[in-house]
Amino acid sequence: MFAxxxxxxxxFFSSLIGYLTIIVFLVLTGLMLWVFRSxxxxxxxxxAGLDGLFLIGPFLYLxxxxxxxxRMLAEEKKNGTLELxxxxxxxxxxxxxxxxxxxxxxxxxxxxxxxVYYWAVYRLGDPxxxxxxxxxxxxxxxxxxxxxxxxxxxxFASSLTSNQIVAFITAALLCAFCYLGFDSLxxxxxxxxxxxxRSLGLQAHYESISRGVVDTRDVxxxxxxxxxxxxxxxxxxxxxxxxx
Numbered sequence: 474m475f476a477x478x479x480x481x482x483x484x485f486f487s488s489l490i491g492y493l494t495i496i497v498f499l500v501l502t503g504l505m506l507w508v509f510r511s512x513x514x515x516x517x518x519x520x521a522g523l524d525g526l527f528l529i530g531p532f533l534y535l536x537x538x539x540x541x542x543x544r545m546l547a548e549e550k551k552n553g554t555l556e557l558x559x560x561x562x563x564x565x566x567x568x569x570x571x572x573x574x575x576x577x578x579x580x581x582x583x584x585x586x587x588x589v590y591y592w593a594v595y596r597l598g599d600p601x602x603x604x605x606x607x608x609x610x611x612x613x614x615x616x617x618x619x620x621x622x623x624x625x626x627x628x629f630a631s632s633l634t635s636n637q638i639v640a641f642i643t644a645a646l647l648c649a650f651c652y653l654g655f656d657s658l659x660x661x662x663x664x665x666x667x668x669x670x671r672s673l674g675l676q677a678h679y680e681s682i683s684r685g686v687v688d689t690r691d692v693x694x695x696x697x698x699x700x701x702x703x704x705x706x707x708x709x710x711x712x713x714x715x716x717x
Contacts, residue, residue: 474571477563479511481545481575492539495583505529511714514588521598523590523683527683529610531676532653534580534616534623534626539644541579543637545572550635555710565710569703573621573628580620584613608685615682618695621674623648625702632709650697653674 485491505513506525512518513525521608524577542596544598558568591609598604623644630644631637655674671677 474563474568475572477568478575479559480506481572482578485575485579489540491539491579492620494540495579498537498583499510499586501533501586502526502590508624515594515597521594521603523594523612524591524610526587527616531619531679532614534620535648535652536645537583538576538580538620538640539622539627539630539641540578542624542631542644542677543641544631545576545597545628546631547635547637547640550582559710561630564640565707568710569628569706573624573703576628577617577625580624581617584620605685608683611685611687612683614687615679615691618682618692618716619675619679622651622698622702625699625706626651629702629706629709652679668713 505511506515506523506529508514510517512527515522515525518525546555549558559565567605591604595602595604626642626647627644630647631640633643634640652675655670655672656676659671659674662670678694681688681691
């Protein structure tokens with residue numbers, strides 16, 4: 474599995490789209506937080522916090538993570554190398570996990586440079602260090618969990634087709650529904666059922682962790698979503714054997 478994991482990372486960083494994905498994320502967050510005049514601008518808002526980053530991040534990941542995952546299985550199917558992989562002494566679940574971990578690594582790599590934003594806000598605070606570090610840590614953990622969930626969804630979408638564009642669109646729509654869909658349904662309904670609907674969506678649990686309190690229920694929810702889509706991806710790969 475480790476060899477496949479390294480192969481995925483090397484393929485990503487040997488292509489232009491890999492660097493572009495990370496650069497686009499960093500440029501857009503940097504512009505929104507420090508340059509463009511908006512409610513996200515830290516200097517205009519005059520509040521020592523990174524709330525803007527954690528509000529913008531999920532919406533950028535809705536498009537950038539599908540761009541990362543769209544080729545992971547779709548390209549293998551198109552080039553016929555998926556059959557070669559399946560003949561190796563690797564189970565379908567091992568292949569899926571290796572590609573998932575490679576995608577998650579890229580999400581973490583894209584977040585690491587944003588620690589500079591935390592340092593800048595920490596130094597700009599009055600007094601120095603006037604920032605809720607606990608909330609920032611919780612928000613980073615929430616964004617990593619959310620990114621991991623998006624990677625699992627994107628990997629599932631990539632397993633359904635050999636066309637990378639179709640995989641990208643499918644993944645973006647699925648991620649958008651999982652993140653925004655249940656919250657939209659919540660606003661259209663009332664009572665206890667509405668709260669149940671909202672609790673099924675990624676957004677409610679992401680916002681819960683972002684408050685700085687890592688609740689076990691939120692962690693279990695994210696792990697369950699990730700496991701569900703990884704298992705679905707595994708079933709899609711296994712279905713190729715059933716068809717043969």
